[in-house]
Amino acid sequence: MRITLQPSGLSLELLPGERILDGARRLGFDCPQSCRNGNCHVCAALLVEGKVRQQGVELEHGELFTCVAEPLEDCLLHWDGVLAPGELPLRKLACQLVECAAVGGDVFRLRLRAPAGKPPRYHAGQYLLLEREDGSQAAFSIASAPHAGRELELHILARDDGTRNLLEFIRRQGLARVQLPFGDCHLAELPVGPLLLLAAGTGLAQMHSLIEHCRSAGFAHPVHLYWGVRRPQEFYRLPVWEEWQRRPNLFLHPVVSDPQPDDGWSGRCGLLHQAVCADFPDLAELHVYASGSPAMVYGTLDALVAAGMDARQMRADVFVYAPRPA
Incomplete structure (x- = not known):
């Protein structure tokens, strides 16, 4: 029936x-x-x-x-209140501000603590909504992983007045009102096979959550992170980066798309998909997660499909909130 x-x-x-x-x-x-x-x-x-x-x-x-x-x-x-397998209920929480620190590249690392007895429930890779002073909401990827318990971490690029005002409002209040979780680009279940993570700018926040979850869960397959920015000074400081570099199955690839002569950048240059294609002549076994602007995600998708990847291998929140016209 x-x-x-x-x-x-x-x-x-x-x-x-x-x-x-x-x-x-x-x-x-x-x-x-x-x-x-x-x-x-x-x-x-x-x-x-x-x-x-x-x-x-x-x-x-x-x-x-x-x-x-x-x-x-x-x-x-x-029948109200029924959740599909892996689906979590939406909750609103008033979280204590623990830290709002500049980490370079106009990015702030926001650390929040949920109320005692109300640990946030989310899957690695999901996002939340932060409430502004006027009651509207802004979406940000959750950089922490579920095993962090009451702690929530966000990486927020503050180059516009709206975002700067939001951070100042949270500092004044000493708390942040959040609603979570959102997004189906997550790791509720770990895949069988290597992960390819593609992040542009603060898209790294989502990948941070995925990597930390994999570490906590004992994920045994290789994880390849490609982090792209336009200029090298846009890379921000990540406390776990040096520890990640020591992980035997985690491979880190910072890539700069538009370096200038006075940047002093001697690392990889170009677009993320170019770096991936240079490293992987065969993309068939990879589980791909991408985080960035719609233009970046769709451009990367098209390039990797042209290189032999099945489009169904890639997951990104962009596919839901900014779908291509039919």
Whole structure:
């Protein structure tokens, strides 16, 4: 039996004779439930279409309790609070400001601490929304990894008045109001095979989270990080960089796209995809994550696909918030 859920649009394929809640939990969904015998009403849903049997009574509409309801045909339910496997609930937190420090390249490292007893829940690679003084919100990648507990880290480029005002507001308040988590470009499950991480500027924040999560989880496959900026002075100081350099399966590749003669840069030059193609004649086994502007991400995607990569190997939040026209 197929159970379709509103307002999420999720669907469940139940086994014959299986109760709705039992089937949802078997499939890995997180559902509101408590007593499992129809008395507490926590698992209540509204039957919009279809037919179910509940404690010996057949229902074709109205409220049902998913812990005891058995579908007799395909059904449409209005059931709030159901989360797909790996999905986390959105939460709003008022976090204490721990540090707001300039780290070079007009970037600030913002460190926050969530309230005691309310550790933030997110997957490595997701992002959050910071609340401005006027109540609007700005999105920033979470640079910390889930094992950091109550600690949250952000890398914020402050070159415009709006971002500078946001940081000044947080300093004055001594706290930051955040909402999280967002984004499906994450590592809820570690892949089998090497990772290729591509970051432009503060896109490194997302990759920082992915790398720290891999380290904590004992990820055994190689991880290749390509970090690109326009001029070398745009690289900012990362406290873990020297420690990363000592990791046997972590390979770091800083790349400058537009160095000037007086920069003193003797490292790699060019675009990120050029460096990747020079290092990897075969891209087939790589799991690719990219973070940067839409132009950077789509330009990199096109270049790597032309070099033999399957487009389905690359993940980026840009694909969701700035999709290409059909």
